[in-house]
Amino acid sequence: MKPLLEMRSITKTFPGVKALNAVNLTVMEGEIHALVGENGAGKSTLMKVLSGVYPAGTYEGEIHYDGALAEFSGIRQSENVGIIIIHQELALVPLLSIAENLFIGNECASNGIVDWHETFQRTEALLKKVGLSEAPGTLVDRIGVGKQQLVEIAKALSKDVRLLILDEPTSALSEKDSQALLDLLLELKAQGVTSIIISHKLNEVRSIADRVTVIRDGATISTLDARSDEITEDRIIHDMVGRDMAQRFPERESHPGDVLMEVRNWNVWHPEHTERQVIRDACLNVRAGEVVGIAGLMGAGRTELAMSIFGKSYGRRISGEVLIDGKPVDVSTVDRSISAGLAYVTEDRKNLGLVLDETIQRNITLANLEEVSSYGVISEAQEINVAEGFRKAINIRTPGVFQKVVNLSGGNQQKVVLSKWLFADPKVLILDEPTRGIDVGAKYEIYGIINKLVADGKGVLMISSELPELLGMCDRIYVMNEGALVGELTAAEASQERIMSFIVRS
Template sequence: MTALLEMCAITKTFPGVKALDSVNLTVREGEIHALVGENGAGKSTLMKVLSGVYPSGSYDGEIRYDGVPVAFNGIADSEKRGIIIIHQELALVPLLSIAENLFLGNECASHGFIDWRETFRRTEALLKKVGLAEAPSTLVDTLGVGKQQLVEIAKALSKDVRLLILDEPTAALSENDSAALLDLLLELKAQGVTSIIISHKLNEVRRVADRVTVIRDGATISTLDAATDEITEGRIVRDMVGRDMAHRYPERERRAGDTLLEVRNWNVWHPLHADRQIIRDVSLSVRAGEVVGIAGLMGAGRTELAMSIFGRSYGQNISGEVSLHGQPIDVSRVDRAIDAGLAYVTEDRKTLGLILEEGINRNITLSNLPAVSNRSMISENRETQVAEGYREAMNIRAPSVFQKAMNLSGGNQQKVVLSKWLFTEPDVLILDEPTRGIDVGAKFEIYNIINDLSARGKGILMISSEMPEMLGMCDRIYVMNEGAFVGELSAEEASQERIMSLIVTH
């Protein structure tokens, strides 16, 4: 099999940081090639070099495509050669139709007028290829994330893609949507499309990848071939983090104390459709030092439940009672929920958890400004001291606390979000997908932080779509389906099969 792409000794430097150090990558025509590594290892930077986001001249090394040296000065240059990149944050316009999104900037036009008949005809053919039955006129914002991902792939196919690059394509997808997307990649491979997939989900990598290249600290560590090498999760993890991780979940002494948080008969209706009930008669409890999970399929209502408890930041016509330490608390607004001792770490850290243009210091202190203020004036010295303390305690990898949040890796961004809420000194932390989109090394650090918090008597309510994570971290698990709890399992009782059985039988 001939090489379609060769990236030779690619070195990319930012001020004070060498992001890539003589990285080599060879991708054969017609294969699915996985690129794995910890957050901050350089995977996305390498793909931005390839696609022209970082133009020729801004890096050292050589890119050869079809055996010929190439120099891309922008995404338009790489797309002309059939190299299409789909970023983790989807680049679709929500209020435009599927057809308009597929051909935006590449319209089917004649004499300055869009040919809508041809646009819809080609859209229908592309949607059929990716397995979508929606009409071309369907607005993108009415689609789920899984279908939007398929629209992105259809958009790539409209540009005669030869090399498709997918950055964390299943990070926000359910298991069923993830499986459908991976099946589509295998179909595209059969049609001659070459793919590079960046993923932290090693089981998915092993399922579809012909070869796997591991990058660590900006350097190529290994390339494994499924035809000749035994590709195991343990081998990949060892190359990614530079050490064995025999125990993916750190040991913790399970020792629950008195009941901290109680929610009784909680009901929530949709914020826009008053006749649609989202949460139905939910009751739960969390004890001091306990990690309690909420498991369920995407759309079960887990995030809606968490947000409605935290200051009623989701829903309307909310009813029920919340108590802490046996006393009723006021959670009618976010500030009151914080004052009562609750904290909520959102599943969407980039949109709802951080101000990306601000530094680590501002993001950490934002939720508790009075603690760094004197007579309503923020003390920059105090703010810096607090941020430095959390940077050290949480092992946030950054040159200084003034580093913008947007320039941190996913794992370090998540540590900043956790630090922000720990600074409010809560009794109960609600963690919504706390390890989404971060690598196994950073996950292990987050797990240690969760265990440390429980050892200090904090109550943890954790939502996760990863079943092994639920089973590895939680003392008890509530199972949720269609807005209601359908079961409660102890750590000893819980298994993936038992959880799924509760979901499908209700």
């Protein structure tokens, strides 16, 4: 095999921050190459340099592609030679059809008139290649995230892709959809397509990557070859974080106290399809000093349950009762839920958890502005003190609290969301996929924050699609399937097999 891509001594500097420091990356023709590292290590920045998002002249070093020096002035130029990047936030237009999305900006047209017959024919052929049977005229917002990811790959194939770059392609996918995507990458490899995959899911990296390059703090640490090196998760983690992690989950002594929150006979109907019940007679409780998990497959109703409890943010015809410290509380709005002592960290931090174009300082105080204001006037000095306190306490990696949240890595964004709700001083914190899309080092830090919360007598209700995470962190686990809680296990009783047995038997 010969190199298709060589990135030599790539250095990229932003004001006050050296994001990349003499990074080297070599990708061989026809291989699947994994790029791993902690959030903020520089992976996405490196790929933006490669694809021309950061054009030649804004970085130091050289890119050699297919044996020639490449100096891309923009993303269109890199696409013209077959380099296609699929970002973590998919670039599809929801209210356009699959066919329109595949050829947007690259229309099958003559004299300015779109040839729809050719467009639909080519779309059908491309969808067949990626294993989709949807009609070309199907609107993108009518298909799930897993299928949208495949549409993005079909779009790349329409541009004669030679080097396909995928940034966290399975972060929002179910296990089944993730496996389908990985299988497709292997098929594309057999057809001669070279891939770079950025992922925090190390089991996936090990299963499909020919080679793995680890980046830490903007520098290349190692490149491991599956054919000659033993690529273990422990080895990758050591190179990612610069230390051994003997335990993935920090130790914690469990001393649950009295029941803090109880949910009784909770029923919720779908907000649009009002005849469809999404939560059925759910009953659960969370004690002081306890982490309680909710396990279940994608679509089981876990997020719907959490959002409906927190201010009835989801659903209609909601009935049931929420008690805090044994007394019924009003959770009919978000404000009233916060006043009752609840907080909810959403799974969708970018759209629902943060104001991305605002500063760290502004985001952290949003849920408790009364604490930093007097007579309706916010004290900026108090805001800064609060934000600085959280920045130091939970290690938000940033030059200062005036930084806009949009510029932070995923792990640091998640710490800002947590800080916002910790500042509201809740009794019970509901965490929905708290470590989705963040690396093992940042996960460990967030687990430490959770442990400190329960050590201080708070209660945590934790939703996660990663069963090892629930098993490693929770004192009790409820199992959910098709809108109902179908089982409850203590930490001593719980295992992946027992959790799955509840799901398949319900």
